[in-house]
Amino acid sequence: MNDIQIxxxxxxxxxxxxxxxxxxxxxDLALAISxxxxxxxxxxxxxxxxxxxxxxxxxxxxxxADIFAFGLLLAGKHGFDVKxxxxxxxxxxxxxxxxxxxxGTAKKYNEL
Amino acid sequence: MNDIQIxxxxxxxxxxxxxxxxxxxxxDLALAISxxxxxxxxxxxxxxxxxxxxxxxxxxxxxxADIFAFGLLLAGKHGFDVKxxxxxxxxxxxxxxxxxxxxGTAKKYNEL
Amino acid sequence: MNDIQIxxxxxxxxxxxxxxxxxxxxxDLALAISxxxxxxxxxxxxxxxxxxxxxxxxxxxxxxADIFAFGLLLAGKHGFDVKxxxxxxxxxxxxxxxxxxxxGTAKKYNEL
Amino acid sequence: MNDIQIxxxxxxxxxxxxxxxxxxxxxDLALAISxxxxxxxxxxxxxxxxxxxxxxxxxxxxxxADIFAFGLLLAGKHGFDVKxxxxxxxxxxxxxxxxxxxxGTAKKYNEL
Numbered sequence: 049m050n051d052i053q054i055x056x057x058x059x060x061x062x063x064x065x066x067x068x069x070x071x072x073x074x075x076d077l078a079l080a081i082s083x084x085x086x087x088x089x090x091x092x093x094x095x096x097x098x099x100x101x102x103x104x105x106x107x108x109x110x111x112x113a114d115i116f117a118f119g120l121l122l123a124g125k126h127g128f129d130v131k132x133x134x135x136x137x138x139x140x141x142x143x144x145x146x147x148x149x150x151x152g153t154a155k156k157y158n159e160l
Numbered sequence: 161m162n163d164i165q166i167x168x169x170x171x172x173x174x175x176x177x178x179x180x181x182x183x184x185x186x187x188d189l190a191l192a193i194s195x196x197x198x199x200x201x202x203x204x205x206x207x208x209x210x211x212x213x214x215x216x217x218x219x220x221x222x223x224x225a226d227i228f229a230f231g232l233l234l235a236g237k238h239g240f241d242v243k244x245x246x247x248x249x250x251x252x253x254x255x256x257x258x259x260x261x262x263x264g265t266a267k268k269y270n271e272l
Numbered sequence: 273m274n275d276i277q278i279x280x281x282x283x284x285x286x287x288x289x290x291x292x293x294x295x296x297x298x299x300d301l302a303l304a305i306s307x308x309x310x311x312x313x314x315x316x317x318x319x320x321x322x323x324x325x326x327x328x329x330x331x332x333x334x335x336x337a338d339i340f341a342f343g344l345l346l347a348g349k350h351g352f353d354v355k356x357x358x359x360x361x362x363x364x365x366x367x368x369x370x371x372x373x374x375x376g377t378a379k380k381y382n383e384l
Numbered sequence: 385m386n387d388i389q390i391x392x393x394x395x396x397x398x399x400x401x402x403x404x405x406x407x408x409x410x411x412d413l414a415l416a417i418s419x420x421x422x423x424x425x426x427x428x429x430x431x432x433x434x435x436x437x438x439x440x441x442x443x444x445x446x447x448x449a450d451i452f453a454f455g456l457l458l459a460g461k462h463g464f465d466v467k468x469x470x471x472x473x474x475x476x477x478x479x480x481x482x483x484x485x486x487x488g489t490a491k492k493y494n495e496l
Contacts, residue, residue, distance in 0.1 A: 051162045051243045062250055066257065067264040071318040074220075075204040075212035079317055081227060082201050082418065085194035086310030092187040093303055094295040094490035096433065100187035108186075109240055113249035115193060115231055116242060123224055126217065130228060131163045137225035138174055145178060152179040154430035183430040191429055194306065198422030205415055206378035206407040208321065266318035274387045275467045286474055290481060291488040298444075299428040299436035305451060306425050309418035316411040324411035332410075333464055337473035339417060339455055340466060347448055350441065354452060355387045361449035362398055369402060376403040 052131060056124040059117055077122040084114040164243060168236040171229055189234040196226040276355060280348040283341055301346040308338040388467060392460040395453055413458040420450040 049057075063069055088111035092100040123130050144157040153160070161169075175181055200223035204212040235242050256269040265272070273281075287293055312335035316324040347354050368381040377384070385393075399405055424447035428436040459466050480493040489496070 051164050055243060055246050058247065058250055062254065065259050066262050068266070070264075071266045073209050073213065074215060075207070075209050076318055078197070078200045078204055079313060079415065082194065082197035083310045083314050083317060085190070085197040085227075086307045088190045089194050089303060090307050092190055093307060094300055095187070097185050097187050101185065103186060105238065108238060109245045110249055110252070112231060112235055112240065113245040115197075115227065116246050117249060119224060119227055119231070120246070126220060128221055128224065131167060133221045133225040134167050134228050134232070135170065137222055137229060138170055140222070142174065147177050150178050152182075154180070154183045188430055191303065191425060195422045195426050195429060198419045201415060202419050205419060206412055276387050279467060279470050282471065282474055286478065289483050290486050292490070294488075295490045297433050297437065298439060299431070299433050302421070302424045302428055306418065306421035309414070309421040309451075312414045313418050316414055319411070321409050321411050325409065327410060329462065332462060333469045334473055334476070336455060336459055336464065337469040339421075339451065340470050341473060343448060343451055343455070344470070350444060352445055352448065355391060357445045357449040358391050358452050358456070359394065361446055361453060362394055364446070366398065371401050374402050376406075378404070378407045 050131070052120070055116075056120050059121050060124060063121065072121060072125065074122065074125065077118055077125065080118040081115055081122070084111065084118060087111050088115065162243070164232070167228070168232050171233050172236060175233065184233060184237065186234065186237065189230055189237065192230040193227055193234070196223065196230060199223050200227065274355070276344070279340075280344050283345050284348060287345065296345060296349065298346065298349065301342055301349065304342040305339055305346070308335065308342060311335050312339065386467070388456070391452075392456050395457050396460060399457065408457060408461065410458065410461065413454055413461065416454040417451055417458070420447065420454060423447050424451065 063072060088108075091103050091107055091111065095103075120130065123133070145160070149160045150157075175184060200220075203215050203219055203223065207215075232242065235245070257272070261272045262269075287296060312332075315327050315331055315335065319327075344354065347357070369384070373384045374381075399408060424444075427439050427443055427447065431439075456466065459469070481496070485496045486493075
């Protein structure tokens with residue numbers, strides 16, 4: 049079994065042991081991701097870009113893990129294959145950001 | 161090679177072909193995750209919990225994929241093993257939310 | 273003097289007494305707003321829409337106040353007249369969402 | 385009448401003309417603030433702190449105005465006096481961040 053499925057299975061087990069499936073609707077799982085993303089960002093608030101590279105690794109790991117956890121629960125709920133959807137998005141982004149136009153610039157695709 | 165590493169490698173390749181590593185500092189990658197998380201949430205804005213379950217599957221896939229993509233790039237940048245950090249977080253959350261206390265309630269650990 | 277300016281003046285005084293102007297660049301003030309917005313949203317996580325109406329009023333006040341505070345500091349930093357920019361945005365939104373097309377629907381303007 | 389109340393009245397009028405009150409529950413208004421905050425942050429994504437100061441003023445005005453708009457609608461819905469809640473929060477923050485301890489540092493109150 050692949051690593052992504054192992055993680056989803058563990059997360060679902062954790063959830064079901066606590067009877068939390070009743071709370072894990074799609075809208076709230078998405079909200080949870082965004083709240084965890086804000087906690088991640090809080091590690092860098094008022095810090096320079098350089099200082100942010102030296103963030104506490106344990107805190108960074110934990111905040112990132114929380115985002116992955118809710119992301120995987122949401123993907124699992126809808127039966128998505130995470131590998132597949134990310135690879136598909138890379139292809140799609142390749143069309144929005146062709147190398148020739150986007151190389152070395154951070155402009156959004158609609159400004160290229 | 162495991163699926164998570166395959167995805168990180170593909171994302172890094174995509175990034176490097178466009179010379180985007182210069183923009184992908186830790187602070188901005190975290191910001192990108194949070195912006196993508198907001199785009200995910202926008203799919204559910206002004207929708208009921210029930211309506212949100214019937215979200216357009218393609219849009220949901222794409223927004224989730226964007227979050228995973230920046231999350232994986234950030235994990236890869238810091239050399240984290242995603243499987244490991246998520247499993248570690250599950251253990252830690254198990255201590256914060258013991259089954260006996262947290263079963264069937266959505267209360268935060270500091271309110272249990 | 274109007275209420276909005278009184279608030280900005282108090283916030284700037286608070287900031288300057290602590291020598292925090294050095295941290296209050298535009299990018300971090302925007303980040304701060306978004307972190308406070310996530311804290312506001314956390315009050316409603318895993319709660320139904322109905323339960324959310326009965327949120328603790330003191331917590332709601334505090335989280336909203338934090339958002340206004342950073343928003344006003346950002347507006348003040350750029351010399352914006354908050355009353356003016358909100359009234360201008362209402363006019364602009366009225367063009368994007370004409371009553372005839374948008375009445376009773378939560379659709380985004382590009383789907384009307 | 386004060387400026388803040390004028391803005392709330394205009395926003396409520398705009399909302400009611402479109403029959404949007406049905407969508408403006410507390411949970412979704414909070415979500416809307418956070419989505420608008422992400423749009424504000426997107427103006428600065430992949431930009432340095434210095435570049436971010438030179439953001440397009442019109443875009444900055446519009447994104448800030450959106451945040452204020454939903455914040456004011458939420459405050460109005462719960463009958464809050466925005467001036468009062470912000471002034472109260474300043475006092476509370478003054479207790480968390482006494483000048484002597486917090487001057488010149490961006491540390492969080494629980495790390496002071």
